[in-house]
Amino acid sequence: GEDVEQSLFLSVREGDSSVINCTYTDSSSTYLYWYKQEPGAGLQLLTYIFSNMDMKQDQRLTVLLNKKDKHLSLRIADTQTGDSAIYFCAESRRGSSNTGKLIFGQGTTLQVKP
Amino acid sequence: EADIYQTPRYLVIGTGKKITLECSQTMGHDKMYWYQQDPGMELHLIHYSYGVNSTEKGDLSSESTVSRIRTEHFPLTLESARPSHTSQYLCASSAWVLNEKLFFGSGTQLSVL
Numbered sequence: 001g002e003d004v005e006q007s008l009f010l011s012v013r014e015g016d017s018s019v020i021n022c023t024y025t026d027s028s029s030t031y032l033y034w035y036k037q038e039p040g041a042g043l044q045l046l047t048y049i050f051s052n053m054d055m056k057q058d059q060r061l062t063v064l065l066n067k068k069d070k071h072l073s074l075r076i077a078d079t080q081t082g083d084s085a086i087y088f089c090a091e092s093r094r095g096s097s098n099t100g101k102l103i104f105g106q107g108t109t110l111q112v113k114p
Numbered sequence: 115e116a117d118i119y120q121t122p123r124y125l126v127i128g129t130g131k132k133i134t135l136e137c138s139q140t141m142g143h144d145k146m147y148w149y150q151q152d153p154g155m156e157l158h159l160i161h162y163s164y165g166v167n168s169t170e171k172g173d174l175s176s177e178s179t180v181s182r183i184r185t186e187h188f189p190l191t192l193e194s195a196r197p198s199h200t201s202q203y204l205c206a207s208s209a210w211v212l213n214e215k216l217f218f219g220s221g222t223q224l225s226v227l
Contacts, residue, residue, distance in 0.1 A: 004156075031213045031214060033215075035216075035218075040220075040221075040223075041220050041221070042120075042204055042206075042218035042219050042220045042221050043157075043204065043206075043216070043218040044218070045215055045216065045217070048213060048215065050213070088156070088157070092213070092214040101147075101159055101162065101172075101173075101214075102159075102214055102216060103173075104149075104156045104157040105156055106155055106156040107155075107156060
């Protein structure tokens, strides 16, 4: 996890936008992901972006990738109480065997206040 | 419905017991993974498999072992559980595609007393 860093906590009001940030270190990362984990559950893939893209939008979710700075962000528009969860950033790395593994950040807990 | 299942959901057990955490997926994925997640911390890969009869150690050293006799089944075994093994164990699977989209089970919360 030390190669993928995230802030640990974010609190927003319902209806506001949330921005969760992530930095990574491996420039060979091919795909970057955002996963959501609700209490007591496994991880659910929210969205992902290929490393040659700058932005990807999917309904309320916008992913921004700054490859030069190795910075990834997830913006959630019109945040709802149901968005309260832990959000994990992850990168996919390619080894000599050309098989990837995901490296996860430590997760950002998003608290949405009504 | 294609999915990935983990059992048991919760397990409380005494020190020294042998335990097996089950993981099954119905998506036909070749690749399967076990991650360990401590409270408030990131996931650490402890085992992975690229297919039947393939098992590899992950980035975090673990005393557990895994087997992959069937594509859909990837159980994790601890021969002698200790309190230090208390953690959440998450199983995941993915297909052989460039975008490594992992599908996760709901996890097993293991508590060793």
